[in-house]
Amino acid sequence: MTNIKRIALLSETEINDLYARPDFNDHERILYFAINEHEHDVLNNYSNVRTRVYFILQLGYFKARHQFFKFN
Numbered sequence: 001m002t003n004i005k006r007i008a009l010l011s012e013t014e015i016n017d018l019y020a021r022p023d024f025n026d027h028e029r030i031l032y033f034a035i036n037e038h039e040h041d042v043l044n045n046y047s048n049v050r051t052r053v054y055f056i057l058q059l060g061y062f063k064a065r066h067q068f069f070k071f072n
Contacts, residue, residue, distance in 0.1 A: 021061065021069050033060040 046052045061069050
C-alpha cells in the first residue's frame with residue numbers, strides 16, 4: 001500500500017463555494033430564473049414538460065455559476 005500525500009490548495013468550504021449547487025434566496029431566484037424573450041423562444045422548442053423544467057434549471061444555474069449541474 002502506497003502512502004500518497006496530496007497538496008490541499010482549497011478548504012472544503014472553498015470547494016463547496018466553487019462547485020456545489022448554489023442555494024438561492026428569493027431575490028436570487030427572481031434574478032437568475034427570469035426568462036427573457038429569446039430564452040422563452042428557445043424554451044418553446046421543447047414540448048416535454050420535464051425537458052422544459054430541466055432547461056430552465058440549467059439556464060438559471062448557469063447564469064449564477066457558469067457551470068452545468070446534474071439533477072436527479
